[in-house]
Amino acid sequence: MVRDTSERRLRISTMVREHGSxxxxxxxxxxxVSMQTIRKDLRFLATRGVMERSYGGGISADAVNVTAEPPVEAKRTSHTDEKMRIGRLAASMVLPGESIVLDSGTTALQIATFLPDDEDITVLTNDLDILSVLATRERLNIVMLGGMLRRKNRAFYGAQTVAALEDLRVDKLxxxxxxxxxxxxxxxHYEPEAMLNRKMVEAARQVIAVTDGSxxxxxxxxxxxxxxxIHHLVTDDAVPDTIRSASERLGFQVHEA
Structure with missing residues (x-):
């Protein structure tokens, strides 16, 4: 048991560096000690640059290798071919009669582009650009998850958005x-997005991660x-061995576009 504050914080600092989080x-x-005491310790270490705060704990500052969120314009023009292939493959996984959630982002936007215009399919999203694409369809059922608009990525977040999912159960996220x-x-990068995404995961029978190899x-x-x-990962053909090994160990299936 460590009662001395400085000794405890030194021990925590060592653990962060050794384990990454x-x-x-x-x-x-x-x-x-109490969790409130630990939170104070983590805030102290964060101010010293030892770590970054994360949901429920902290991550080593050395491990956080993406510190800035790129603007949406940059996301739209990066890995466009890969995202298009991923979007086409992911859209083919949606079956008639299913309800799905499309998370915000440029890869999910490609999924929306390739979705069949089927009146038996219901799509929920919090992304304004995805809504614009889906609104041109004549038969798809569309549910917009409202809330506070974050202009940086043109998507809605907040308590209202989370509450909209409270009593819903969908087939795929x-x-x-x-x-x-x-x-x-x-x-x-964005804490309200992480909170909303976790609620989406709770609401879905299957979780399908979509991302390019970058x-x-x-x-x-x-x-x-x-x-x-997660149950499935839809990605391009740049799958490292570590991801393949993780899929076998953790039980999710990898689909290469």
Missing amino acids: VQVAPLAERFN FLGVDGFDVEFGITT KFGRVCLHRIINLDK
Whole structure:
């Protein structure tokens, strides 16, 4: 049991560097202090540059290799061919009679582009650009998840958006990512997005991650879920061996576009 604050923070700092991340609840139990005390420790270490705060804990500053979110204009013009192939393949996984959620992002926008115009398919989204694409269809059922508009990526977030999913159950979630790492899982730059994405995961029978190979090995500040929570990964043909091994170990299927 460590009671001295400076010694405890030194120990936590060492654990962060050795393991890459720490969580509040296990630390509180390990050091026999309250979770509030641990949160103060993590805030202190964050101000010293040892780590970055994340949902429920902290990530080593060295591990967070994507510190800035690129503007949406840059996302639209990067890896366009790969995203188009991924979008076409992911859209082919949607069956008549299913309800799906399309997460915000340029890869999910490609899925919307290739979706069949079927009146038996219901699509939920919080992305304004995806809504614009789907609104041109004559038969698709469309549900817009409202809330506060974040202009940086033209999508809606907040308590209203999360509440809209509270009593819903959908067949499939197509989840875009900012970071996809075997150890840290699926991560994003924006905390309200992580919170909304976790609610989407709860509402879905199947979780399908969609990303091009540039996101592999990247870790952003806010964790959405670990990789054992996904059922499928739709990506391009740049799949590293670490991801293939993780798919076999954790039970998700890899689809290459």
